[in-house]
Amino acid sequence: MLTLPVISHAVAAIIPEPAFIVLLDGRYMTDNKAFRARFGLAEGELNDHRISEISDRSLCSSALTRLKLSLPGIAEEVNVIVQPFLVRNVAVGYCVRLDAMSDHERELADVGSFVQRAVDSLSAGVTVWDAGDRLLVASRQVVERYARFGIALLPGVDRVETIRAALKAGVLGDRYRGMTISVQELSRQRGFNRPFISGTSTIERVSADEWIKISSHVCGDDLIVSFYETIEEPHENQIKPAETAEYLLTLLRYLPDFVVHMDLNGKPEFINAPFAEALGLEGWEAAQALSEEFFGDTFGTSLRDRVQELTVNGPPISFDQRLRKADNTFMWLRWSAHGLFHGDKPVGIVATGRNITLEYSQQQELKHQSEELAKKNKSLEQFAAVVSHDLKAPLRHISVFSDMIVEEAASGNLADVQIYAQQVRNSAQRMDRVIRRLLEYSQIAYKIAAFSRVNLADIAIQAIQNLESQIDEAKAELLLSKLPSINGDPDLMRHLLQNLIANAVKYRRKGVTPRVRIYATDKGAMVNLVVEDNGIGVDPKFADRIFTAFQRLHSDDKIYEGFGIGLALCRQIAESHRGVIELDATYRGGARFIVRLPQDLNH
Amino acid sequence: MSLEPVRILVIEDDPIDFSLVKKGFEGAEAQVELFHCPSADRVMEMLEARACRIVLLDLSLGRDTGMDVLRSIRADKRFAILPVVVLSSSSNHRDIAEGYAAGANAYVEKPLTMELYRQFARAFSAFWVDVAQLG
Incomplete structure (x- = not known):
C-alpha cells in the first residue's frame, strides 16, 4: 500500500x-x-x-x-x-x-517569487496556466478564494479539473454548486478547443452582494491568463454572459428544431433536447456517448469533405437527410450547417435541422402529381394523334370504296361491288370500335383516383360478374384465390381486373377450355396480383409494347385489337396506384400478367 | 422513257391502303413495279434486296412512326439521296413540316376517292418516272 x-x-x-x-x-x-x-x-x-x-x-x-x-x-x-x-x-x-543552492540557482529560483509578488500586487486576481493546462502561478487573492472552498490552487494542478471542482464546490456561486459537468471529452480536445475559455468575460454572482468578472485569454497558443475582478452589482442592461448562456440553453431546449455542435471530425459536443429525444438519448450529455461514426452515418461521409467549403462569412451547407428515429420511424430533416471559427481557423460545426417530413411528403406528392399530369398530357397527345389516324383511316376507306361502288355501278360492272360494300361496312364497324375505345379511355384515364381500403377479392368478383356473358360464351373456368386488401380506387381496380380477365378469356386457344387463375403473392411491402391464363399468350418481344397507349401491334384489328387500349389503361391504373404491371415473359403456358402494388399507399 | 418499269417500295402497314395504291397505279397504267413493305423493321432489308429506286412511305406505322423510318433511311449512306415520297393520312402542318425536315422529297395526303388515287399515280409517274433523273 x-x-x-x-x-x-x-x-x-x-x-x-x-x-x-x-x-x-x-x-x-x-x-x-x-x-x-x-x-x-x-x-x-x-x-x-x-x-x-x-x-x-x-x-x-x-x-x-x-x-x-x-x-x-x-x-x-x-x-x-x-x-x-x-x-x-x-x-x-x-x-x-x-x-x-548556488548564487546563480538562487537568482533563478527567486524569479518565481518576484513573479509571485508582482502577481499578488495586482488589484485583480490572476491565474496563469501553461500549454498543458497546468497552473504556473496564481495570485494570493485567487488562491485564498479557492482555499475557502477547499480547493488548493497549487502550481501544477490541472486547469479543467480544478475549475470543474471549483464550480461544483460553489466558488463561483450557487448556480453551479453540485452540478456535474462532463468535461473529460472537452478536455481531451485541447488542440482546437480549450474549455472554459470564452474569449469574452463572464460575470458571476458569487454571493448575495458579491459579483466577480472573470475573463480568460489565450496568449498565442500556449498560456492561458485569467483575471478575476470583484465588481459592483452590474447594471440591468449589462450583459451577463452566464445568464445569457443559460437563457440560450433554455431557448435551445424549447426550440423544436434540432441543434448539434460538432467538432471538425463530426464528433458531437452538444445536441439539444429535441434531437436527443428523437435519437432516444437521455439528456444532451449523452450526446458525448455518440461516436463519430454515428454522425458520419447520419450526415453522410460527404460532410467531412464539405466542411472544407465552410468559410468565415460564407453561406451554410444545406442538405436533406432521412433520419431513422429511436422508435424506428423516419423523418426528413433539412440541415443547415455553419462553421465555427477561431480567427480564420475552423474549429467546429453548428448544424440546425428542421423537420420537413410533412413538406417533404407534400413535395413528393406534388412531384408525383405533376409527373402523373405530364404523363397524362403526353398520352393525351398520343391519343389525339392515334385517334385522328384511327378514325381517319376507316373514314377514308369508306369514302374510297363507296366511290368505287359508284364507279363500278356506272360502268355496269357489278362483280366487285359486294366486296367494296363489305369494306365500307367493315370500316364503319372499325370506326365504331374506335369511338367506343375513345369513350372508355376518357372515362378511365382521366379519373382522379379516390383511395380507400379495397378488398381485392370483392373487386375481382364484381369484375367477373360484369364479364359473365363473355365467360359463359367461352365456357371459361375461373379460379379465384384469396386476395388481400389494399389502398386503392375501387372503380379503377375493378377496371384493371376486368380488362385482364377479359383478355384472358378472349385470347383463348382454339379447342382448349380457357382456365383463368387470379391470385396474389405477398412480396414484403408489395402485393403481387396475378392473372394467368392458358390461352395463346403474348410473344415476349411485345412484352413492353402491349402496355404502350394505343399502339397497334398489327393493323389487322382481328388479331390484336383490344390489347392496345385495355393494357395501356391497366398500366395507367397500376401507375396511379404507384405500382407496375408487367407480362411474365418466362411463363409459357399462356399469358401471365403481374400487377405489383404497394401494400400501404399513404395518401 | 425507260423500258424497265421503275421499282417502288411502298412502306404501308395497312393492307387495304396498299391495295388502293396498287389499284391507283394499275388504273394509271404507270410503268412501275410495286413492292409492299408492311412493317418498319423490314424496310432496310427490302430496300437492299429489291433495289427500289423510289420509296412511298406511310407516316403511321404503329410503334415505329414513318418519321423514324424516314430518318433511318436518310442516315444510311446508301439511301441518303433515295427519293422518298410521304403518303400520309395526316394533313397536319406540323407533320408536313417535320416530314420535309426529315428529308422527304414530297408530302402527299392520302386520296379520298379512287379517281384521286389514279390522279396521284399519274402525276407521280409523270414526274418521277418520265421526267425526273433518278440518282
Whole structure:
C-alpha cells in the first residue's frame, strides 16, 4: 500500500541534499539520511514535532518559499526551501530542503517569487496556466478564494479539473454548486478547443452582494491568463454572459428544431433536447456517448469533405437527410450547417435541422402529381394523334370504296361491288370500335383516383360478374384465390381486373377450355396480383409494347385489337396506384400478367 | 422513257391502303413495279434486296412512326439521296413540316376517292418516272 508515510519516506530518500517532509498542519513526518548525517540526528528523532513556521495552507500557493527555521536539537537556525508536496495534484504536505543552492540557482529560483509578488500586487486576481493546462502561478487573492472552498490552487494542478471542482464546490456561486459537468471529452480536445475559455468575460454572482468578472485569454497558443475582478452589482442592461448562456440553453431546449455542435471530425459536443429525444438519448450529455461514426452515418461521409467549403462569412451547407428515429420511424430533416471559427481557423460545426417530413411528403406528392399530369398530357397527345389516324383511316376507306361502288355501278360492272360494300361496312364497324375505345379511355384515364381500403377479392368478383356473358360464351373456368386488401380506387381496380380477365378469356386457344387463375403473392411491402391464363399468350418481344397507349401491334384489328387500349389503361391504373404491371415473359403456358402494388399507399 | 418499269417500295402497314395504291397505279397504267413493305423493321432489308429506286412511305406505322423510318433511311449512306415520297393520312402542318425536315422529297395526303388515287399515280409517274433523273 502506498500510504503517506511510505511515499514520504521514498520522496525524502531520493532527494540528494538534506531534506525533510512536513505535513500540511506542520507536523514533522520524516527526513532523509543526508539530513540526519548533517545534524547528527537519530532516525525518527524529530518525528511528530510541530514546526510552527510551516502550518495550514499558507505556503501552498507559492511554488517555493525560503524560510529560516529553528529546529529542536539543532543549535543554529537553518535556511530552508519549502515546496508544496503534491500527491495526485493534492497538496499533502511540504518538502523542506536545506538551502544549498548556488548564487546563480538562487537568482533563478527567486524569479518565481518576484513573479509571485508582482502577481499578488495586482488589484485583480490572476491565474496563469501553461500549454498543458497546468497552473504556473496564481495570485494570493485567487488562491485564498479557492482555499475557502477547499480547493488548493497549487502550481501544477490541472486547469479543467480544478475549475470543474471549483464550480461544483460553489466558488463561483450557487448556480453551479453540485452540478456535474462532463468535461473529460472537452478536455481531451485541447488542440482546437480549450474549455472554459470564452474569449469574452463572464460575470458571476458569487454571493448575495458579491459579483466577480472573470475573463480568460489565450496568449498565442500556449498560456492561458485569467483575471478575476470583484465588481459592483452590474447594471440591468449589462450583459451577463452566464445568464445569457443559460437563457440560450433554455431557448435551445424549447426550440423544436434540432441543434448539434460538432467538432471538425463530426464528433458531437452538444445536441439539444429535441434531437436527443428523437435519437432516444437521455439528456444532451449523452450526446458525448455518440461516436463519430454515428454522425458520419447520419450526415453522410460527404460532410467531412464539405466542411472544407465552410468559410468565415460564407453561406451554410444545406442538405436533406432521412433520419431513422429511436422508435424506428423516419423523418426528413433539412440541415443547415455553419462553421465555427477561431480567427480564420475552423474549429467546429453548428448544424440546425428542421423537420420537413410533412413538406417533404407534400413535395413528393406534388412531384408525383405533376409527373402523373405530364404523363397524362403526353398520352393525351398520343391519343389525339392515334385517334385522328384511327378514325381517319376507316373514314377514308369508306369514302374510297363507296366511290368505287359508284364507279363500278356506272360502268355496269357489278362483280366487285359486294366486296367494296363489305369494306365500307367493315370500316364503319372499325370506326365504331374506335369511338367506343375513345369513350372508355376518357372515362378511365382521366379519373382522379379516390383511395380507400379495397378488398381485392370483392373487386375481382364484381369484375367477373360484369364479364359473365363473355365467360359463359367461352365456357371459361375461373379460379379465384384469396386476395388481400389494399389502398386503392375501387372503380379503377375493378377496371384493371376486368380488362385482364377479359383478355384472358378472349385470347383463348382454339379447342382448349380457357382456365383463368387470379391470385396474389405477398412480396414484403408489395402485393403481387396475378392473372394467368392458358390461352395463346403474348410473344415476349411485345412484352413492353402491349402496355404502350394505343399502339397497334398489327393493323389487322382481328388479331390484336383490344390489347392496345385495355393494357395501356391497366398500366395507367397500376401507375396511379404507384405500382407496375408487367407480362411474365418466362411463363409459357399462356399469358401471365403481374400487377405489383404497394401494400400501404399513404395518401 | 425507260423500258424497265421503275421499282417502288411502298412502306404501308395497312393492307387495304396498299391495295388502293396498287389499284391507283394499275388504273394509271404507270410503268412501275410495286413492292409492299408492311412493317418498319423490314424496310432496310427490302430496300437492299429489291433495289427500289423510289420509296412511298406511310407516316403511321404503329410503334415505329414513318418519321423514324424516314430518318433511318436518310442516315444510311446508301439511301441518303433515295427519293422518298410521304403518303400520309395526316394533313397536319406540323407533320408536313417535320416530314420535309426529315428529308422527304414530297408530302402527299392520302386520296379520298379512287379517281384521286389514279390522279396521284399519274402525276407521280409523270414526274418521277418520265421526267425526273433518278440518282
